[in-house]
Amino acid sequence: MENLDIAKFGGTSVGNFDAMTSSYKVVVGNKNSRIVVISACSGVTNLLVELASGKCSDSKINEIIEKLRDIHEQIIIHLENQHELRNYIEGHLKEIKEQTLLANKGTNDQLTDSIVSHGELMSSYLFVALFKHYGTDAQWFDVRSVMRTDSKFSCAKPICEEIKVLAHDKLLPLINDKTIIITQGFIGSNTLGETTTLGRGGSDYTAALLGEALGVATISIWTDVAGVFTTDPRVVKTAKPIPELTYIEAAEMANFGAKVLHPSTMIPAVRQEIPIFVGSSKEPEKGGTWVRPVTKSEPNFRALALRKNQTLIVLSSPVMVGATGFLANVFSVFAKYNHSIDLVSTSEISIAVTIDAGTTTSGKAEISENMLNELRQFCHVKVETGLPLIAIIGNRMSENSGVITKAFDAINKFSVRMICYGASRHNLCFLLKDGDTTEALNELHKQLLED
Incomplete structure (x- = not known):
């Protein structure tokens, strides 16, 4: 099909029957939307992560299972074939409970992935039933097969x-102008058929990967806000919608904590130059944000992003002075334990790095004590956790005098733990001391983004 669109709906867009109905109307309102990728119903993934933690008592397990049952039951009661739908959900709940009991004996990332994957499998199945309830043909597709x-x-x-080959073999033949294909975000499988996940918020990434594999014309990300804002409108009431962003700006925003897009979503889209639309499934008439290779304007300050729960590791050693190979040794240790370093700052005798704790499915940093001990063999190690990071996103910051000064003036009354600037013309980052970041975010927005 020409002009094929993949539509992705987040958890709040499929959180209950009314939200699903709004999302259904969005899909049928665009004749080019033939593939739908959805998240678990709102709140479900968090409940499943709690079960996967291995720390739930029997009573807590039963309480969470009942919550999961009720979330999906509130959708089922509006649909036909309720007996069949309840049996499907009960089958998953039974498996979830069995896996949770295994987690209590000893949890691991593989078991966590298996447990949390049930959320998308349940929501997508009910979404198919809702389409049929409204008289639209829809087909459930297990994304793990591609x-x-x-x-x-x-x-x-x-x-x-492999995704491209599998998508062309198994998914592409199903696409036509009469049937909507509904599948899951966030989850996948390895070559052994074992369930994996792409990390928290990975449903956007799923849509982009499928879009790249199938060569679609557009990717639509539907959420609970009308596009991308200059910062989180729940924190800063004066935040404004942004009509368009470049790929680079959107990637920077996503990487530094903007919740509207998954950080990796840009990568497949950029490779194929696929435009991405971000809008509200509840208020599609309000429009949204287009993410494209280039935009009409490129302001010095475009947006602010907040990323919480950062871990700062400061490594110090006098032997750094005039020495070669110290940084290589440090980075090789991080690579050995599969930790991705985010920000880096150096001085004559120390190096400070940050690690984001919010990218894995569990949302835990899980810094290896063995890694820290290995680092301690050649330097002093200090670890600070739970720190907030504010990133200023913009363009050509280093090319215009006074731009950075304005940013520093706006942050001058707040305690800054680390500053990172210079590697990119598109961001300036402040790692703050722990505490409420609301005031800092509002002040920066007022000084940099409000007329």
Whole structure:
């Protein structure tokens, strides 16, 4: 099909029957939307992560299972074939409970992925039933049959070449102008058929990967806000919608904590130059944000992003002075334990790095004590956790005098733990001391983004 669109709906867009109905109307309102990728119903993934933690008592397990049952039951009561739908959900709940009991004996990332994957499998099945309820033909598709990944459970990497082959073989033949294909975001499988996940928020990434594999014309990301805002409108009431962003700006925003897009979503879209639309499934008439290779304007300050729960590791050693190979030794240790370094700042005798704790499915940093001990063999190690990071996103910051000064003036009354600037013309990052970041975010927005 020409002009094929993949529509992705987040958890709040499929959180209950009314939300699903709004999302249904969005899909049928665009004749080019033939593939739908959805998340678990709102709140479900968090409940499943709690069960996977291995720390739930029997009473807590039963309480969470009942919550999961009720969330899906509130959708089922509006649909036909309720007996069959309840049996499907009960089958998953039974398996979830069995896996949770295994987690209590000893949890791991593979078991966590298996447990949390039930959320998308249940929501997508009910979404198909809702389409049929409204008289629209829809077909359920298990994305794990095409979303091939490696075996790094909780944050698996897609194998794009295999995804393309599998998507053309199994998914493309199903696409037509009469049937909507409904599938799951977030989950995949390795070559052994074991369930993996792409990390929290990975449903956007799923849509982009499928879009790249199938060569679609557009990717639509539907959420609970009308596009991308200059910052989180729940924190800063004066935040404004942004009509268009470049790929680079959107990637920077996503990477530094903007919740509207998954950080990896840009990568497949950029490779194929696929425009991405971000809008509200509840208020599609309000429009949204287009993400494209280039935009009409490129302001010095475009947006602010907040990323919480950062871990700062400061490594100090006098032997750094004039020495060669110290940084190589440090980075090789991080690579050995599969930790991705985010920000880096150096001085004569120390190096400070940050690690994001929010990218895995469990949302835990899980810094290896063995890694820290190995680092301690050649330097002093200090670890600080739970720190907030504010990133200023913009363009050509280093090319215009006074731009950075304005940013520093706006942050001057707040305690800054680390500053990172220079590697990119598109961001300036402040790692703050722990505490409420609301005031800092509002002040920066007022000084940099409000007329």
